[in-house]
Amino acid sequence: MKKTMCFFVLLLGSCFLFPASLSFVAGGEVKGLEKKEEKKKIAWDGGLKVSLSFIEGCFFAKEEKFAYGLLLKTPEVSFGSENKNYVFSVDLKSGMILKNGFLTYLGNPCLSSTVSPFFSEERSFSMMNAALPGVSSSFNTRHSAFLETKLKFGKWDFSNGVFYCPFRTEMKKESSLIAGAFLSTWTPEWKILPKLKIQSGAVYGNGGYEEKKSDSWYGKDSFYQEGRASSALVSFRIGTGPYGGKPEFWLYFHSMFFENPFNKVNQAFRTDIVFGYGGFSFNSELFYNPQNGLFTLEGKTLDPQISGKGKISQKIIFGKGKTFSITTGIAGFWKENLLYKEDDLKLAGGIRFSFLKTVFTLSAINEWNTIEIKRNGFSEVKLKPSLFSASADLVFKLKYISMELNGTYSKEYEKDFGEWKSGLSIEGGVSFVKTQIRMETEFTKEKLKSAKISFSVSGKI
Numbered sequence: 331m332k333k334t335m336c337f338f339v340l341l342l343g344s345c346f347l348f349p350a351s352l353s354f355v356a357g358g359e360v361k362g363l364e365k366k367e368e369k370k371k372i373a374w375d376g377g378l379k380v381s382l383s384f385i386e387g388c389f390f391a392k393e394e395k396f397a398y399g400l401l402l403k404t405p406e407v408s409f410g411s412e413n414k415n416y417v418f419s420v421d422l423k424s425g426m427i428l429k430n431g432f433l434t435y436l437g438n439p440c441l442s443s444t445v446s447p448f449f450s451e452e453r454s455f456s457m458m459n460a461a462l463p464g465v466s467s468s469f470n471t472r473h474s475a476f477l478e479t480k481l482k483f484g485k486w487d488f489s490n491g492v493f494y495c496p497f498r499t500e501m502k503k504e505s506s507l508i509a510g511a512f513l514s515t516w517t518p519e520w521k522i523l524p525k526l527k528i529q530s531g532a533v534y535g536n537g538g539y540e541e542k543k544s545d546s547w548y549g550k551d552s553f554y555q556e557g558r559a560s561s562a563l564v565s566f567r568i569g570t571g572p573y574g575g576k577p578e579f580w581l582y583f584h585s586m587f588f589e590n591p592f593n594k595v596n597q598a599f600r601t602d603i604v605f606g607y608g609g610f611s612f613n614s615e616l617f618y619n620p621q622n623g624l625f626t627l628e629g630k631t632l633d634p635q636i637s638g639k640g641k642i643s644q645k646i647i648f649g650k651g652k653t654f655s656i657t658t659g660i661a662g663f664w665k666e667n668l669l670y671k672e673d674d675l676k677l678a679g680g681i682r683f684s685f686l687k688t689v690f691t692l693s694a695i696n697e698w699n700t701i702e703i704k705r706n707g708f709s710e711v712k713l714k715p716s717l718f719s720a721s722a723d724l725v726f727k728l729k730y731i732s733m734e735l736n737g738t739y740s741k742e743y744e745k746d747f748g749e750w751k752s753g754l755s756i757e758g759g760v761s762f763v764k765t766q767i768r769m770e771t772e773f774t775k776e777k778l779k780s781a782k783i784s785f786s787v788s789g790k791i
Contacts, residue, residue: 354378355465357786377465388462395469399425399462417482423460426471429493431456433509436535436561437628439586439598441617441639447659447680447693455567457531458491458511487515509535529567536560539629554591561627562587577607590625609645637665657682672700673713691723716743734759764788
């Protein structure tokens with residue numbers, strides 16, 4: 331606690347010693363508004379971020395939890411001749427930083443089951459990176475360090491990174507994690523495809539796992555003692571981005587290798603395709619794990635499975651001033667367990683209208699899961715509907731004020747009770763300059779289930 335407060339004081343004091351920019355955020359929420367007789371629960375959060383030319387620091391707090399981070403960066407150093415010019419830089423991040431990039435695939439290589447007909451995930455090519463914490467970050471993250479070096483010369487870009495975490499929060503027993511990565515980028519600048527990029531990279535991680543005494547997933551030899559295991563990933567990307575009215579196309583391929591506690595190596599594969607031209611966009615993902623008992627870097631085990639995910643959307647713009655547009659989209663997720671019957675299927679669709687500063691969206695999601703049906707003493711496993719939700723969203727933006735209103739109706743099948751339960755949630759928010767106020771409520775057929783109000787204020791000096 332004392333070290334954390336000292337970091338906060340040093341961070342604030344640097345603003346007066348060096349030319350710096352200071353940004354801050356503060357907020358809070360009140361829960362339990364639906365309970366008239368009980369005491370309301372009040373929560374708060376806030377923090378600040380200081381940016382200098384060579385250093386960046388942040389400090390955030392949420393009730394009794396804290397998160398902090400520090401970035402040290404060197405200016406780009408150029409050396410060599412005019413024909414062979416080299417540019418070199420180094421970044422060091424430390425604190426309760428969040429790891430990202432393809433390193434996260436070694437902890438969880440599966441596709442995300444979240445589907446949206448409009449939202450598209452960012453398609454970068456980063457083997458390993460780390461981000462400073464934010465006000466919405468996980469405050470349970472342990473102290474870690476990340477060192478990255480970058481080198482550019484001619485048509486080639488290289489980056490190397492080392493991530494070290496002395497503790498693992500995913501485990502009950504604290505165990506260290508160390509990882510290293512390498513990335514190369516070649517831009518050939520061909521006349522036919524002047525923006526073509528060919529990238530390749532690899533990442534390696536080594537982490538600990540705790541003892542396991544159950545024999546639920548690896549037969550008779552499933553018992554293993556506490557130890558360490560390694561994982562590795564090799565990635566490749568080729569494609570070109572949108573420029574000058576040209577289409578966008580990217581192809582990703584990942585080959586992953588996982589060591590398990592029995593000194594065996596399992597392999598899994600993942601591939602992504604992205605295409606866009608004008609108002610049309612398409613992307614698909616595929617994950618394939620052919621082997622039983624795949625052991626990830628986070629100590630999780632995966633059954634053999636195959637899953638896919640995709641989205642198609644089209645945006646049409648009308649009017650001379652391009653003031654009106656209609657966007658339609660469909661998305662889906664599918665997963666099949668190759669060991670036993672446990673499949674999932676999700677489909678989503680929607681339409682969005684945009685006129686000047688107003689956006690109105692209608693969307694719906696239908697989900698199917700494997701459900702065991704018992705009849706006349708016999709049981710049968712089938713893929714049955716398990717969730718349906720429909721939502722309407724209205725956003726209105728002006729120069730200094732914006733308003734948002736969302737309503738969602740959901741109907742979910744509860745296996746334990748064998749019946750459907752429905753609910754309605756309404757959310758609304760108003761933002762004025764850097765101030766935001768939100769109200770969230772959730773209803774069932776019988777009563778108001780929950781209600782809360784939250785606010786946040788942010789600014790920059």
